[in-house]
Amino acid sequence: MLAAAEDRFERVEVASACHLVAEAIEREILSGRLRPGDGVGTEAALCRQFGVNRSTVREAIRMLEQGGLVQRGGDRRLYASLPRYSGLSSRVSRALILHEVTFRELWATARVLEIAAAEQAAENADAAAIDALEENQARAEQALDDPARLAELDSQFHSLMSKASRNRVLDLAREPAGLLFFPTTEMICRRVPKGAARMVAAHRHLIEALKARDAAAAALWMARHVADWRKGFERAGRDLDEPVERVFARHALRAPY
Amino acid sequence: MLAAAEDRFERVEVASACHLVAEAIEREILSGRLRPGDGVGTEAALCRQFGVNRSTVREAIRMLEQGGLVQRGGDRRLYASLPRYSGLSSRVSRALILHEVTFRELWATARVLEIAAAEQAAENADAAAIDALEENQARAEQALDDPARLAELDSQFHSLMSKASRNRVLDLAREPAGLLFFPTTEMICRRVPKGAARMVAAHRHLIEALKARDAAAAALWMARHVADWRKGFERAGRDLDEPVERVFARHALRAPY
DNA sequence: ATATCCGGCTTGTCCGACAAACTATGGGTG
DNA sequence: CACCCATAGTTTGTCGGACAAGCCGGATAT
Numbered sequence: 001m002l003a004a005a006e007d008r009f010e011r012v013e014v015a016s017a018c019h020l021v022a023e024a025i026e027r028e029i030l031s032g033r034l035r036p037g038d039g040v041g042t043e044a045a046l047c048r049q050f051g052v053n054r055s056t057v058r059e060a061i062r063m064l065e066q067g068g069l070v071q072r073g074g075d076r077r078l079y080a081s082l083p084r085y086s087g088l089s090s091r092v093s094r095a096l097i098l099h100e101v102t103f104r105e106l107w108a109t110a111r112v113l114e115i116a117a118a119e120q121a122a123e124n125a126d127a128a129a130i131d132a133l134e135e136n137q138a139r140a141e142q143a144l145d146d147p148a149r150l151a152e153l154d155s156q157f158h159s160l161m162s163k164a165s166r167n168r169v170l171d172l173a174r175e176p177a178g179l180l181f182f183p184t185t186e187m188i189c190r191r192v193p194k195g196a197a198r199m200v201a202a203h204r205h206l207i208e209a210l211k212a213r214d215a216a217a218a219a220l221w222m223a224r225h226v227a228d229w230r231k232g233f234e235r236a237g238r239d240l241d242e243p244v245e246r247v248f249a250r251h252a253l254r255a256p257y
Numbered sequence: 258m259l260a261a262a263e264d265r266f267e268r269v270e271v272a273s274a275c276h277l278v279a280e281a282i283e284r285e286i287l288s289g290r291l292r293p294g295d296g297v298g299t300e301a302a303l304c305r306q307f308g309v310n311r312s313t314v315r316e317a318i319r320m321l322e323q324g325g326l327v328q329r330g331g332d333r334r335l336y337a338s339l340p341r342y343s344g345l346s347s348r349v350s351r352a353l354i355l356h357e358v359t360f361r362e363l364w365a366t367a368r369v370l371e372i373a374a375a376e377q378a379a380e381n382a383d384a385a386a387i388d389a390l391e392e393n394q395a396r397a398e399q400a401l402d403d404p405a406r407l408a409e410l411d412s413q414f415h416s417l418m419s420k421a422s423r424n425r426v427l428d429l430a431r432e433p434a435g436l437l438f439f440p441t442t443e444m445i446c447r448r449v450p451k452g453a454a455r456m457v458a459a460h461r462h463l464i465e466a467l468k469a470r471d472a473a474a475a476a477l478w479m480a481r482h483v484a485d486w487r488k489g490f491e492r493a494g495r496d497l498d499e500p501v502e503r504v505f506a507r508h509a510l511r512a513p514y
Numbered sequence: 515a516t517a518t519c520c521g522g523c524t525t526g527t528c529c530g531a532c533a534a535a536c537t538a539t540g541g542g543t544g
Numbered sequence: 545c546a547c548c549c550a551t552a553g554t555t556t557g558t559c560g561g562a563c564a565a566g567c568c569g570g571a572t573a574t
Contacts, residue, residue: 044554055529063323095429112372113370172433273558315525332568333525
């Protein structure tokens with residue numbers, strides 16, 4: 001009865017062996033002593049070094065693997081590695097689904113991130129990035145009556161735009177929302193007749209803005225593009241306050257590193 | 258010689274038993290058949306159900322645990338759970354550090370996210386959220402000459418602001434950048450005399466804007482606040498194109514779920 | 515009725531083992 | 545001398561069993 005009343009002490013941190021091993025290796029990587037691409041050593045070697053059993057080492061490895069800090073190479077050996085963005089993004093998307101966020105939250109966030117990506121892309125895009133966008137655009141123009149393909153190309157367009165900004169922080173912040181946001185494009189294109197044409201037109205204007213290095217124009221067209229999405233979503237009879245459905249989980253399930 | 262030339266086939270996805278087990282449990286949670294808080298069962302029970310060894314089950318559990326999908330309760334039993342934002346954010350921050358992103362990228366991204374958070378907070382903040390910000394502000398006013406404390410309070414202020422927006426997607430997108438961005442406040446307060454006062458003043462204006470439900474004012478003051486940070490950063494003699502240092506890893510290392 | 519003890523269950527770790535895949539090494543062959 | 549193949553060794557993925565420590569519930573003693 002009285003013990004619970006006071007909380008003078010923090011909970012004691014009892015670390016299990018496998019966590020200690022994982023943290024030791026993690027520190028080695030974060031500190032730069034193990035660089036991405038370096039071999040971490042065999043399980044047997046790690047057992048010897050840490051003085052623990054192979055099962056324990058393997059549990060530690062599974063944890064690090066999941067965090068993207070180590071990876072099995074083609075030869076199944078263990079290498080330190082850079083966490084891949086795609087893995088992180090799908091993980092975040094998964095969390096958003098489980099938390100049942102609404103399309104309104106998603107839209108409000110995607111809006112500012114996409115606009116920022118367009119602005120910064122206009123400032124920083126190089127020729128290769130613009131070429132990639134042009135190629136995407138050419139394909140989209142061939143697929144005006146194929147909603148599924150169009151949705152995929154739209155998603156890719158925004159991803160390319162984000163990469164074109166050459167801002168990796170922005171790119172990583174944008175991707176989880178994009179992963180959940182753009183799959184709905186397919187539904188909208190199916191339900192709203194003029195949706196596809198408006199989409200492709202907006203993309204065209206965005207590419208032109210990038211070529212002209214006109215950040216204001218890029219922001220403007222992206223704002224319109226995203227506003228269009230919202231209108232289409234509502235015209236399709238959907239409610240912005242619906243939670244993002246579990247259906248989209250399949251998009252987030254892919255690529256667990 | 259000839260096998261490598263053609264890549265007609267995708268690489269065959271050879272899934273190890275522990276991955277299959279992890280995926281099966283993950284599906285169960287994502288589909289909603291296992292709800293957060295539900296017990297997953299004992300390791301022995303999972304062994305029986307999947308027909309695999311306990312070591313294999315444990316490796317699967319380690320993976321899920323790391324993803325935040327399951328958690329050990331106080332009784333050490335296994336429960337399905339919602340991935341915590343803090344765990345995801347620190348993971349993303351860690352990735353940003355390893356990718357050696359620059360402060361310029363960080364700043365450009367934090368800028369749009371913080372402004373959006375302020376705007377949406379002005380629209381959606383409830384009384385409790387504003388109270389929390391007021392309390393933070395009161396503490397900051399008491400700590401004007403304690404840079405470390407002030408930096409912590411600043412970081413907390415922005416986190417509270419983001420929560421006040423009641424947009425969980427935005428909150429989650431913002432946090433990783435914030436985690437890396439705000440620790441530099443301490444350095445700036447030390448090096449730039451008037452920094453602390455300007456910071457507290459900006460926070461005051463932001464709180465007033467929230468009370469007045471004035472999104473434009475909130476955006477404006479946040480823009481100034483973030484611009485101030487950048488000026489302070491440069492006055493402190495730092496270069497925006499420096500990569501975020503590994504030093505900040507300690508902030509990202511915490512709370513691995 | 516309360517306090518205490520005991521036995522069972524569960525987890526964390528350890529040990530030893532084995533099949534499959536891969537590597538390397540050495541020998542045979544043209 | 546160069547090249548190909550077989551064999552042995554290494555490494556991983558999985559298995560079965562084992563045990564100490566912690567937690568829980570029930571039985572027992574006061």
